[in-house]
Amino acid sequence: MDWSSLSPLSLIATMVVASIPIMLAATGELVVEKSGVLNLGVEGMMITGAVAGFIAAVESDSHVIAVIAAAAAGSAMSLFFGVLTQFLKSNHVATGLALTIFGLGVSSLVGQNYTGVKPPQFPKPEFGPLGDIPILGKIIFGYDYLVYVAFLTVLGVWLFLAYSRAGLILRAVGENHDAAHALGYKVKSVRLLAIMFGGAAAGLGGAYLSLIRVPQWTDGMTAGAGWIALAIVVFGSWRPWRVMAGALLFGGVTLLQLNLQAVGLEINAAYLSMAPYVITILVLVAISTKHSGMSANAPASLGKPFHPSS
Amino acid sequence: MIRLERRRAPSRIWSFLAPLAAVGATLVGGAVIFSLLGKNPFEVLTTIFWSPLFDPNLSAYARPQLLVKATPLILIAAGLSLGFRAGIWNIGAEGQYIVGAIFGGAVALAFYPEEGWYIFPLMVAAGALGGIAWAMIPAILRIRFNTNEILVSLMLVYIAVQFLAAMSLGALRNPEGSGFPGSRNLQYYESASNPELVAGTGIHWGGLTAVAALACLYVLLHRHILGFHIRLAGESPRAARFSGARPALLVAFCLGVSGGLAGLAGLFELAGPSGQISIDFNVGYGFTAIIVAFLGRLNPIGILFAGLLVALTYIGGEMAQFMLGLPAAAIQAFQGMLLFFLLAMDLFLNYRIVFGAGARA
Numbered sequence: 001m002d003w004s005s006l007s008p009l010s011l012i013a014t015m016v017v018a019s020i021p022i023m024l025a026a027t028g029e030l031v032v033e034k035s036g037v038l039n040l041g042v043e044g045m046m047i048t049g050a051v052a053g054f055i056a057a058v059e060s061d062s063h064v065i066a067v068i069a070a071a072a073a074g075s076a077m078s079l080f081f082g083v084l085t086q087f088l089k090s091n092h093v094a095t096g097l098a099l100t101i102f103g104l105g106v107s108s109l110v111g112q113n114y115t116g117v118k119p120p121q122f123p124k125p126e127f128g129p130l131g132d133i134p135i136l137g138k139i140i141f142g143y144d145y146l147v148y149v150a151f152l153t154v155l156g157v158w159l160f161l162a163y164s165r166a167g168l169i170l171r172a173v174g175e176n177h178d179a180a181h182a183l184g185y186k187v188k189s190v191r192l193l194a195i196m197f198g199g200a201a202a203g204l205g206g207a208y209l210s211l212i213r214v215p216q217w218t219d220g221m222t223a224g225a226g227w228i229a230l231a232i233v234v235f236g237s238w239r240p241w242r243v244m245a246g247a248l249l250f251g252g253v254t255l256l257q258l259n260l261q262a263v264g265l266e267i268n269a270a271y272l273s274m275a276p277y278v279i280t281i282l283v284l285v286a287i288s289t290k291h292s293g294m295s296a297n298a299p300a301s302l303g304k305p306f307h308p309s310s
Numbered sequence: 311m312i313r314l315e316r317r318r319a320p321s322r323i324w325s326f327l328a329p330l331a332a333v334g335a336t337l338v339g340g341a342v343i344f345s346l347l348g349k350n351p352f353e354v355l356t357t358i359f360w361s362p363l364f365d366p367n368l369s370a371y372a373r374p375q376l377l378v379k380a381t382p383l384i385l386i387a388a389g390l391s392l393g394f395r396a397g398i399w400n401i402g403a404e405g406q407y408i409v410g411a412i413f414g415g416a417v418a419l420a421f422y423p424e425e426g427w428y429i430f431p432l433m434v435a436a437g438a439l440g441g442i443a444w445a446m447i448p449a450i451l452r453i454r455f456n457t458n459e460i461l462v463s464l465m466l467v468y469i470a471v472q473f474l475a476a477m478s479l480g481a482l483r484n485p486e487g488s489g490f491p492g493s494r495n496l497q498y499y500e501s502a503s504n505p506e507l508v509a510g511t512g513i514h515w516g517g518l519t520a521v522a523a524l525a526c527l528y529v530l531l532h533r534h535i536l537g538f539h540i541r542l543a544g545e546s547p548r549a550a551r552f553s554g555a556r557p558a559l560l561v562a563f564c565l566g567v568s569g570g571l572a573g574l575a576g577l578f579e580l581a582g583p584s585g586q587i588s589i590d591f592n593v594g595y596g597f598t599a600i601i602v603a604f605l606g607r608l609n610p611i612g613i614l615f616a617g618l619l620v621a622l623t624y625i626g627g628e629m630a631q632f633m634l635g636l637p638a639a640a641i642q643a644f645q646g647m648l649l650f651f652l653l654a655m656d657l658f659l660n661y662r663i664v665f666g667a668g669a670r671a
Binding site: 224 | 314316343347394399401447451455456457458460461462464465466468469472473475476479480597598600601604636637638639640641642643644645646647649650653654656657660661
């Protein structure tokens with residue numbers, strides 16, 4: 001075995017990169033769930049964002065357009081879910097699954113001619129002398145733009161939910177939609193906006209995979225990342241910073257498993273590839289044992305049907 | 311002004327009309343998508359829905375395929391419908407399907423090359439057991455720790471896929487396969503194979519099991535107290551508890567039955583049409599069966615027809631793939647759309663649309 005390839009510095013840097021897609025998607029889903037909606041279609045929105053961002057980047061050669069296209073595509077997909085669940089009163093679980101299946105199909109249909117194409121390189125911001133600081137330079141100032149966007153999204157969501165009036169309304173809708181409705185808040189509109197934000201964030205997370213992390217387009221490339229994002233929201237007990245920590249932890253596990261494969265540990269690669277999923281299950285069990293029920297912090301109206309009587 | 315008014319009971323007419331309307335809307339939606347992609351929509355739709363059944367050159371191959379593809383879908387969907395009725399969401403049938411196949415296949419390979427009548431029944435038992443065991447993981451975690459069964463059962467799919475890879479590259483690899491991944495082909499091992507029972511129909515033991523499963527499901531739901539509790543638990547969990555339903559039992563039963571049937575589907579597929587354990591053994595039946603279950607309104611007879619229809623899209627998709635160059639996953643877009651429209655149509659099932667302000671409040 002050769003452990004010398006595992007330098008702690010580059011490990012931390014790649015861990016951050018590995019966690020970004022899940023961090024973005026999970027933060028988006030956090031907002032959706034805080035508004036009382038359970039959207040299981042994260043995987044479908046992510047993969048649509050991945051293909052849309054990829055195509056936009058290849059065709060326009062512009063990163064800004066690629067990012068916008070990914071977010072818009074994810075958001076557009078989430079609108080299907082939003083309209084169906086909010087206005088046509090369909091079952092959240094089934095509709096989310098439909099979204100995932102549909103997204104996987106559509107993305108592969110649209111991305112048919114883009115497999116094997118190389119996307120343009122994503123630029124990194126210049127921090128000048130800051131980037132030359134021995135250790136911090138690499139693990140804080142060495143990333144592409146989207147990494148900073150992801151962390152700013154976490155910060156923004158935290159500020160929004162904890163300190164803004166709109167965030168308070170969103171949480172009220174998620175905790176008790178009947179009371180919020182009685183107070184005159186537009187439950188459906190609030191939820192639709194939350195769903196669209198979740199879609200945009202998931203789309204962005206997908207684009208991070210296809211444009212930066214891999215970077216290539218292959219069918220079904222999200223490989224369950226959307227589902228893991230859903231688990232991370234539970235893991236983070238619906239708190240932005242814990243969701244961020246969960247995503248980083250998960251990025252670390254994924255990375256460790258890849259590195260162990262690279263150093264040639266005497267274990268079949270397939271067993272190592274199971275690790276992220278096994279750990280997700282263990283974490284879910286640990287969380288659900290600690291708080292009886294889903295979690296003490298789960299939005300009270302999560303996934304419950306809303307039908308105002310007047 | 312347009313309002314929605316809740317119906318006292320689900321509309322009987324709409325429970326038949328909704329699936330048909332959803333299929334119709336999907337055809338229109340599919341035509342739109344394909345024309346946006348620059349294909350001739352009429353050509354694509356006839357290739358998918360018409361030629362497999364009625365084209366004289368293709369139907370000889372395609373018609374038996376219909377039952378071959380419908381069999382696993384119906385088997386899995388029959389089990390899933392039970393849990394979906396009770397609000398127990400087993401999303402990991404794909405994993406249970408894989409593990410059932412691995413268990414059953416391992417039994418067969420352990421006996422190889424011995425011949426005997428008892429080998430196939432033992433494989434069937436092992437296949438069901440494998441599926442049940444895999445489904446019991448989310449069941450026990452949900453009962454004991456209240457862990458969300460949706461996420462656990464789904465994570466187990468990814469684990470099962472890796473397990474399948476490990477098995478087809480390792481323990482179950484064909485020792486005479488000159489190093490290629492994949493097990494011995496069970497189609498050439500008489501005692502372990504699951505051949506077509508009537509030539510040219512595509513019916514194998516799995517098809518008969520699927521029909522039997524639907525019949526049992528019907529009896530269970532309409533004639534047995536457990537079925538009553540399952541239906542009640544989905545509609546009103548509180549009422550179910552008052553009527554003596556035990557939530558833990560329902561979770562274990564629904565997950566166990568759906569896992570067992572998915573495992574059987576995997577075993578029959580392995581011993582029959584597929585033949586060997588290989589990395590690409592699973593093709594998504596476990597996920598598509600979710601659509602079949604909903605399209606069939608979680609009803610045994612409905613599932614039978616839904617399974618046949620969705621099997622048709624699989625075969626049509628294959629044809630469109632090699633005749634028109636559509637990617638294999640295009641059919642997933644179709645299936646996802648079908649489920650969307652179906653869920654949208656459910657609105658008419660439970661609600662009445664009221665025009666004007668004079669409606670009853």
